[in-house]
Amino acid sequence: MARGFTTSLLFFLAVSIALPSFCPGCQGEGGLAWSSEPGLNSPGWTVPVAPGGPFSRIYLPQNAPIGADTGFGASRWLQMNANAWHNAAISIPEKAPAWFRDGVFWRFAEARAWPLERRHPFGTKIYGETEAGAVQTQFLGNALGVTVVGGTVYAESDDMFAYALNARTGQLIWRTSPVGNHLMGNPLVDGEIVYLAAGGVGFNFANVVAYSRKGTAVRGMDVSYNGIYALNRKTGRLLWHTGSLGEAMPTPAIHGRMLYFATGSGSVHALDKMTGRPLWTVRLGGNDNMSSPAYSHGRLYLAMASPPRLFCLDAGTGRTLWTGTIPGAANTGMGDVSPAVGDGVVVMDTVTRPKTVHGQATLEPVVRGFDAGTGRPLWTVSTGRGPKPPAFKGGVPLIHGKTVYVGSPVTGRYDALDLHTGRRLWSWHRTSSSRSAPTYDDGRLYIAGGDSLYRLDPKTGRETGHIRIGGRMGIVSPTIVGGTAYLANSYDWIVAVPLSSFGPER
Amino acid sequence: MARGFTTSLLFFLAVSIALPSFCPGCQGEGGLAWSSEPGLNSPGWTVPVAPGGPFSRIYLPQNAPIGADTGFGASRWLQMNANAWHNAAISIPEKAPAWFRDGVFWRFAEARAWPLERRHPFGTKIYGETEAGAVQTQFLGNALGVTVVGGTVYAESDDMFAYALNARTGQLIWRTSPVGNHLMGNPLVDGEIVYLAAGGVGFNFANVVAYSRKGTAVRGMDVSYNGIYALNRKTGRLLWHTGSLGEAMPTPAIHGRMLYFATGSGSVHALDKMTGRPLWTVRLGGNDNMSSPAYSHGRLYLAMASPPRLFCLDAGTGRTLWTGTIPGAANTGMGDVSPAVGDGVVVMDTVTRPKTVHGQATLEPVVRGFDAGTGRPLWTVSTGRGPKPPAFKGGVPLIHGKTVYVGSPVTGRYDALDLHTGRRLWSWHRTSSSRSAPTYDDGRLYIAGGDSLYRLDPKTGRETGHIRIGGRMGIVSPTIVGGTAYLANSYDWIVAVPLSSFGPER
Numbered sequence A, B: 001m002a003r004g005f006t007t008s009l010l011f012f013l014a015v016s017i018a019l020p021s022f023c024p025g026c027q028g029e030g031g032l033a034w035s036s037e038p039g040l041n042s043p044g045w046t047v048p049v050a051p052g053g054p055f056s057r058i059y060l061p062q063n064a065p066i067g068a069d070t071g072f073g074a075s076r077w078l079q080m081n082a083n084a085w086h087n088a089a090i091s092i093p094e095k096a097p098a099w100f101r102d103g104v105f106w107r108f109a110e111a112r113a114w115p116l117e118r119r120h121p122f123g124t125k126i127y128g129e130t131e132a133g134a135v136q137t138q139f140l141g142n143a144l145g146v147t148v149v150g151g152t153v154y155a156e157s158d159d160m161f162a163y164a165l166n167a168r169t170g171q172l173i174w175r176t177s178p179v180g181n182h183l184m185g186n187p188l189v190d191g192e193i194v195y196l197a198a199g200g201v202g203f204n205f206a207n208v209v210a211y212s213r214k215g216t217a218v219r220g221m222d223v224s225y226n227g228i229y230a231l232n233r234k235t236g237r238l239l240w241h242t243g244s245l246g247e248a249m250p251t252p253a254i255h256g257r258m259l260y261f262a263t264g265s266g267s268v269h270a271l272d273k274m275t276g277r278p279l280w281t282v283r284l285g286g287n288d289n290m291s292s293p294a295y296s297h298g299r300l301y302l303a304m305a306s307p308p309r310l311f312c313l314d315a316g317t318g319r320t321l322w323t324g325t326i327p328g329a330a331n332t333g334m335g336d337v338s339p340a341v342g343d344g345v346v347v348m349d350t351v352t353r354p355k356t357v358h359g360q361a362t363l364e365p366v367v368r369g370f371d372a373g374t375g376r377p378l379w380t381v382s383t384g385r386g387p388k389p390p391a392f393k394g395g396v397p398l399i400h401g402k403t404v405y406v407g408s409p410v411t412g413r414y415d416a417l418d419l420h421t422g423r424r425l426w427s428w429h430r431t432s433s434s435r436s437a438p439t440y441d442d443g444r445l446y447i448a449g450g451d452s453l454y455r456l457d458p459k460t461g462r463e464t465g466h467i468r469i470g471g472r473m474g475i476v477s478p479t480i481v482g483g484t485a486y487l488a489n490s491y492d493w494i495v496a497v498p499l500s501s502f503g504p505e506r
Helices: A002-018 A067-071 A098-102 A124-139 A205-214 B002-018 B067-071 B098-102 B124-139 B205-214
Strands: A106-109 A147-149 A152-156 A162-166 A172-176 A188-190 A193-198 A226-232 A238-244 A253-255 A258-262 A267-272 A278-283 A294-296 A299-304 A309-314 A320-324 A340-342 A345-357 A360-371 A377-382 A398-400 A403-407 A413-418 A424-429 A439-441 A444-456 A463-473 A479-481 A484-489 A493-498 B106-109 B147-149 B152-156 B162-166 B172-176 B188-190 B193-198 B226-232 B238-244 B253-255 B258-262 B267-272 B278-283 B294-296 B299-304 B309-314 B320-324 B340-342 B345-357 B360-371 B377-382 B398-400 B403-407 B413-418 B424-429 B439-441 B444-456 B463-473 B479-481 B484-489 B493-498
Touching (some): A124 A463, A152 A493, A188 A253, A205 B205, A238 A267, A238 B124, A253 A294, A258 A299, A294 A340, A299 A345, A309 A345, A340 A398, A345 A403, A360 A403, A398 A439, A403 A444, A439 A479, A444 A484, A463 A484, A463 A493, B147 B188, B147 B479, B152 B193, B152 B493, B162 B193, B188 B253, B253 B294, B258 B299, B294 B340, B299 B345, B309 B345, B345 B403, B360 B403, B398 B439, B403 B444, B439 B479, B463 B484, B463 B493
Antiparallel strands (some): A106 A493, A147 A152, A162 A172, A188 A193, A193 A226, A226 A238, A258 A267, A267 A278, A294 A299, A299 A309, A309 A320, A340 A345, A345 A360, A360 A377, A398 A403, A403 A413, A413 A424, A439 A444, A444 A463, A479 A484, A484 A493, B106 B493, B147 B152, B152 B162, B162 B172, B188 B193, B193 B226, B226 B238, B253 B258, B267 B278, B309 B320, B345 B360, B360 B377, B413 B424, B439 B444, B444 B463, B479 B484, B484 B493
16 A cells, blocks of 8 residues: 555656646636647648548638628628627618628528527426527537628537638538537627637536535636637638636627636736737636627726626726625626626626525626726616526616617516616517527617517617517527628528618508 | 616516426436427428538438448447446457458547547647646547447537547548537447437526535536437438437436436436436436446446545436445545456546645545445455646546456556455556556457557557557547457547557567
């Protein structure tokens, strides 16, 4: 026994010496690994994908947009829902092909597509209707909406693929799975590069034990390959990747030369957007689940859960300028929601104050406005208690003009609030799980919820029409370009519908 | 506020009424959902896979074995490593084609294949060498070894696909991904059906919180689609599936009309093996991570972690006949290891007694023999303290004759112990992570470890040769049929090597 123990210790020391970089992120420095393997830019195996296998890249140049069609959509897409106020509406030029304005209709079945007409998500009998919807969003379908740049629709799916489709025809330009992991964001597009963020939602057993001891743990560690994957925009070919210890579920943000992303290890990383080289890392603590950083005027706004805090960082250095809280913030809510920033106000919300009512868990979402400069709370509004929702626990706010529009997955209600006072202007209640930011376009408000796309009068909240898409939409903001709304679906579809389908205003 | 609250409560009640089956397993009854969707046996979409997409089934009948080749391998495969003593060696008939005896060589790259010659697993820079190996096994490559029945090699991979290959040529017969989840077992083959078990290793946030409060939680719940998938053996087409709340990472076991599987919700389920209809469920508590039930003489033997216990169940009813423990059992070890049963003895092992040595976490694996009839402990042997390994924390024992062969991922050592006294006969130390059961064939012992296949003299532990395969082998027992060893790899490959490559005994 004594000899066995000595041998083990020697082996143990040998392992320690051989592995100086073991679990680097556990040391608190965020653990970024840049670029990775030799030959990364060679045409061979750069990530674990067998050439010719089901995960190998497909590139169909014949389906790419041509001519004037390449001017359709944004010229670049630098953060979640296109901007800090979260309005995924892109105007079209005065002189444009007729289809820009008339709109198009198509449906594209992604890899794990589940028929849109099915009444229940996959796994309903096991997980129940509500939970199965969340599971389908997180593990098979699309979590957020799509990106439309240069006549092309870019989408990330939890089916482990990213897609580029012709925005006019819906035909596949490329499909790639550069990593065996879920892709939950809006793809960012800047210059010739498409950026994906990869991160699994789970915790491994070591982190479960860590959480039970310390009340905090790294999300996504050792349950997936997390980080940023940069692709050639035209072909989908992998250019570089930068791995991170915690999950990178939130959509990154780009400004100048820097790409920012936040993770399940409570870190924010800045990379050189051209090469992926790490520039700085700050460790804020907690988990960023889906709170995509909003970039505005030299600052980054994002939130962490466990502990729940809103951060305003200097985008140049990562230095914390101020932090904010929402009283009673609970569960993952604070780290789920990407704050909206506009007109000098930051709007954030989270579920608060868990309480058991008649034997069922309930929560109360609260929306708070902060002064963007100082972090001073301006107003605080409860949107009503209700049953605890599965997964993403909050509503992504949209700021348009002097109004904030925000949903609640707890009550299913959308509220319009005065941006500067929090005063409720109207409420609308039609869908059951209201998580996504509405889209404001041409004097109308569009909301993707449940199986439909709704049109509202933004002044009164009156519903003026809806289009049934089928399936279920998770945290999907409609991306509206000219006459078309582009939608992603938990049932793993990308859909284009013409706004003219709504018919005349009622 | 008061009105909002009433509305929420009404909504809440409506949800409760509309969803009587919400989270059925949370009620403690195991939560099985049989068969699932309408049209399951129709040729259309039966699970979320887009026809023609990357996950759609491939079937190449021209590659199926013909003639005498169909007699190669087992006639059926009813539990992990073929039998309760965990010896994946299949004899060949006296009169057989020459290749049965001479052996074959081929390599098959699965979907996420990573070049075998690469020195480090994917993600090494982020996770460190040791952890990255475990992550690659759990999320991209093969965890266990392969099944060889009727001239065909069947494999499950964490790349989310199952494969059927021609055992002689290595050519693909079918490939299918009936569920977006990891497949970690040996496929079972019985009659015209192949059975897969699906389960993700992670915990969702609700379960992290549950664990921190109660010290126990359901593994795999709401982080994947868990359960059993039954395929047509010839074509890979899905026949039925039965979902479970917790992960189904362990390999099931079949006896008579029943298929048994154990899950991360601490349950054991018996299904009708032909239809998937649930027959009974027992809830034992804890998590079964990878402890595949061993069937022997009307009994099932398996273990749970958190709390750590070995169970002997009546295979007809699921009634617990006896339970056993190993003093000091820690972490997931007890739920990782499938017990071996032979000659009236059950052999189980686990890591025990966590201790920090020089600032590093260490563990001490302990092997224990139990009387199979009564559960009385017969002997207890420590195999030496060493650094805490990632993931699977134990060694799968092999029983052959009056000897048990068992590895330790803590020290890297394999020990041969007397089955009835636990007396150590010899030790061998060559690989670093020794988790898999060796295979005993024709007076020789074969061990897959690290990047190589080793041959030992089972009487003395003397190494008599090795073949370098490349990549890394996780919990892979070599499946030996006639002159060929079949191996799966964490780098997502299936490899056939002729035993003649070892050269003459040295």
